[in-house]
Amino acid sequence: MDFFAQQWTTYRTVVDHDLMEHQGLRAALSQALAAWFEARSADAPAPTLVDLGCGDLAQLGPLLQGLPLASYTGLDLTEAVLPLAAAQLEGAVFPRHWRCGDLLAWAQGELADDPNPEPVDLIHSSFAVHHLADADKLAWLEGCRRRIRPNGLLLWADVFRPAGETLEAYLQRYLQRVGQGWLVLSDAQRQLVQGHVGQFDIPAERGVIEDLAAQAGWHWQWAWQGSHNAEAMAVLTPA
Ligand SMILES: C[S@@+](CC[C@H](N)C(=O)[O-])C[C@H]1O[C@@H](n2cnc3c(N)ncnc32)[C@H](O)[C@@H]1O
Structure with a gap:
């Protein structure tokens, strides 16, 4: 994922200009969290939250x-x-912990410094899991399911393909969107983004991923939909 190590300022520009609709997403995330907190009993202990692919938290920090x-x-x-x-x-x-590691390894309890993983109440991940192939997305969903407490919540924001759209058609559409719409970036930055998306993005197809999540023991609910038929957020609860 060299792109993020070397091109963080490019990603920041994308987020600051709301090109991936983080603002709408943040509002939906805030609502989903508020509903979850409200439904908990008053004497429930304060929850733990793990953020997989947290990035720099420039958007989510205040929330x-x-x-x-x-x-x-x-x-x-x-x-x-x-x-x-x-x-x-x-x-x-609250205390904060910072870890450099792979989100699939975390879900599978395979991080070297995490030998006896504790269950967690809240798992959040935005725009990171779409780099995994579908078999690994299933393994990630299964791992998160094992690690979540019974009343916990998995908040998964990402890019997804509409049902029936091939990966090739999706990528063509997204690369065109970057090329024609993300004009706040320089030509070189747009090309780097397009190279990264073309090489690493494997968004799950809606329907297919809902079935995989059910197979992994999750109940799936769409909670937010961006305006490009790509960015969206699902709220998953243990089935
Ligand atoms: C597009 S950024 C999203 C950052 C932030 N969550 C947001 O929504 O703005 C993707 C982030 O996920 C991280 N990432 C990608 N694949 C990952 C993996 N397998 N394990 C952990 N982090 C990963 C990248 O390093 C990067 O910081």
Whole structure:
């Protein structure tokens, strides 16, 4: 994932100009979390949250700061983003933990420094899991299912393909969107984004991923839909 190590400022520009609709996503995430907290009994212990592919938290920092958490763990493959994320949560009242590692290895309890993984209440991941092939997405869903507490929540924001759209058609559409619409980036930056998307993005097809999630023991609900038939958020609860 060299793109994120070397091109973080490009990704920041994309997010700052809301080209992937993080603002709508953040509002939906905030609503889903509020509903979950409201439904908990008053004496439930403060929940733990793990954020898989947390990035720099420039978008989510303020939302996370306000949550009554027992702890927050930010995990990312790109080590360089972790200090940026830590800065966004400086002053939060809950403890924060930062880990450089792979989100599939985390789900499978295979991180070297995580020998006896504790179950968690909340798992969040935005725009990171679509790099996994479908078989690995299933393994990730199964792993997260094993690691979630019975009343927990998996909040999965990502790019997804509409039912029936091939990966080739999706990529062509997305690359065109970047080429024609993301004009706030320089030509070179757009080409780098297109290269990254073309090489690494494997968004799951709706329907297919819902079936895989059911197979992994999750109940699936779409909670937000961006305007490009790509970005979306699903809220998963143990079935
Ligand atoms: C598009 S950014 C998203 C960052 C942030 N979640 C957001 O929504 O703005 C993807 C992030 O996921 C990380 N990532 C990608 N694949 C990963 C993996 N297999 N394990 C952990 N982190 C991963 C990248 O390093 C990058 O920081």
